[in-house]
Amino acid sequence: MNPRHDEVRPRRMSIGELAGRTGVSADKLRYYEREGLLPRPPRRSSGYREYGEEAVGQVHFILRAKDLGFSLEEIADLLNFSVDAESGVAGVKERASRRLAEIEKEIARLEGIRARLASLVAACPGCGPLEGCPILSAIRAEEDAAPCCGHPAK
Numbered sequence: 001m002n003p004r005h006d007e008v009r010p011r012r013m014s015i016g017e018l019a020g021r022t023g024v025s026a027d028k029l030r031y032y033e034r035e036g037l038l039p040r041p042p043r044r045s046s047g048y049r050e051y052g053e054e055a056v057g058q059v060h061f062i063l064r065a066k067d068l069g070f071s072l073e074e075i076a077d078l079l080n081f082s083v084d085a086e087s088g089v090a091g092v093k094e095r096a097s098r099r100l101a102e103i104e105k106e107i108a109r110l111e112g113i114r115a116r117l118a119s120l121v122a123a124c125p126g127c128g129p130l131e132g133c134p135i136l137s138a139i140r141a142e143e144d145a146a147p148c149c150g151h152p153a154k
Contacts, residue, residue: 011052011053012050012051012052013050013051013052013053013055014048014049014050014051015029015030015048015049015051017051018051018055018056018059021056022056022059022060022063023063024059024063029059032059032062035072035076036076037058037062037072037075037076037079038055038058038059038062041055058079061075061078061079061082062075062079065078068096068099069099069103070095070099074095074099077091077095078092078095081095116138120134120135120138121135
């Protein structure tokens with residue numbers, strides 16, 4: 001140990017270093033700060049941001065939560081719950097359960113679209129007159145039945 005340095009100063013890094021270590025652009029890191037997902041770091045006398053090691057873990061948390069389908073607003077909630085010793089786990093479970101229900105609803109919607117499209121593709125001969133194309137006919141029929149852009153159905 002160096003006798004002139006009795007205490008070890010925590011390692012600090014620039015926004016460029018944090019970007020390099022996390023694979024997130026500096027602009028995105030600034031955006032996360034503005035959105036409250038990353039705390040605003042102290043600045044050097046030069047005005048440059050000076051991040052601590054904990055910022056790497058926080059950015060990785062944000063990225064993993066995004067991979068699980070959470071919105072930035074939901075990630076902010078998760079970050080708040082992650083430091084709430086009283087009700088954090090319950091809050092995280094409730095938020096994750098709500099997100100799971102939304103994902104299941106979206107999957108059901110997409111499966112319905114897939115089934116309709118698959119039957120149209122199977123019914124289409126792939127040749128012949130355009131008027132005989134079941135895909136175009138179905139799209140036109142839905143187009144005629146649904147109002148679009150504030151215009152009444154035909």
